[in-house]
Amino acid sequence: MITTDIKNKITEAIKANRGNYPSDAKHAASLSVTTSVYSAIKNGQTERVLSDANWISIARKLGVSLRGEMEWKIARTETFDFIMTQLELAQTGSLSGILCDIPNIGKTFTARHYVKTHPNAVYIDCSQVKTKLKLVRKIAAEFGTNSRGRYSDVYDDLVYYLRSIENPLIILDEAGDLQYEAFLELKALWNATERCCAWYMMGADGLKEKINRSIECRKVGYTEMLSRYGDRYSKVSPDDGKDRARFLMGQARAVAKLNAPAGVDPADIARISGGGLRRVYTEIEKLKRQQP
Numbered sequence: 001m002i003t004t005d006i007k008n009k010i011t012e013a014i015k016a017n018r019g020n021y022p023s024d025a026k027h028a029a030s031l032s033v034t035t036s037v038y039s040a041i042k043n044g045q046t047e048r049v050l051s052d053a054n055w056i057s058i059a060r061k062l063g064v065s066l067r068g069e070m071e072w073k074i075a076r077t078e079t080f081d082f083i084m085t086q087l088e089l090a091q092t093g094s095l096s097g098i099l100c101d102i103p104n105i106g107k108t109f110t111a112r113h114y115v116k117t118h119p120n121a122v123y124i125d126c127s128q129v130k131t132k133l134k135l136v137r138k139i140a141a142e143f144g145t146n147s148r149g150r151y152s153d154v155y156d157d158l159v160y161y162l163r164s165i166e167n168p169l170i171i172l173d174e175a176g177d178l179q180y181e182a183f184l185e186l187k188a189l190w191n192a193t194e195r196c197c198a199w200y201m202m203g204a205d206g207l208k209e210k211i212n213r214s215i216e217c218r219k220v221g222y223t224e225m226l227s228r229y230g231d232r233y234s235k236v237s238p239d240d241g242k243d244r245a246r247f248l249m250g251q252a253r254a255v256a257k258l259n260a261p262a263g264v265d266p267a268d269i270a271r272i273s274g275g276g277l278r279r280v281y282t283e284i285e286k287l288k289r290q291q292p
Helices: 004-020 024-030 035-042 052-062 078-093 107-117 132-143 151-162 180-192 205-216 222-228 241-259 266-273 277-290
Strands: 096-100 121-125 169-173 198-203
Touching (some): 004 024, 004 052, 004 107, 024 035, 024 132, 078 169, 107 169, 132 180, 151 180, 205 222, 241 266
Parallel strands (some): 096 198, 121 169, 169 198
């Protein structure tokens, strides 16, 4: 049962997300609701306009937790500043790039935050849409274009829309999980939207290894695709082991300092986490739940 409080939280998220779309109709389409339902929600109506399943679907798309959510402040870590700068440069210049780095340093968090604060930017978790059809339909759905018709129509409508709006950006997280046909389709999409759309791939070192291995094996499409994404891999964390450890602990302390409960030493949380930001979040959540 979706309570009224949760519906109100979702409604606030809908309002906050509206600025990323050029019209109510496009925003409604991205949320998979009709314009009449969208209008009702926008005007404050939450009862009998959507099923619980529809509310849950919108909550998932907008990242709204259905349980109690603790306040989380954004720390300007090295990873955060680096990726935000790269994404802004990519979007304003319709450029493309690839970031390959170790996990658990804040790549996904930063990308999701960027999309929330910049219009015409979408975030795609490629681990959930590994095939060509699912990937393209997901991108189309995020932009609010036709995503359920014949695939050729979905593709053509998406290309037309990307070439029509101002500075679109598509962030492809966990890109190493994509199947071969999906990679080839990304190359085709890049060709069709050249100088009109920015593309930014992110992944762990496995993405870099996958692309390089495919190029060495002369697998069709990978050399061309890498060239379209700048012919290089970006990286935030240092290569040297000691420098990397300092980098990780510095980020963990910065996040803990902003979010840990009063009286808790951020250095202790950083030490327990080993520098991993997911562990930092878990430890802080645990401490806050223990508070009266």
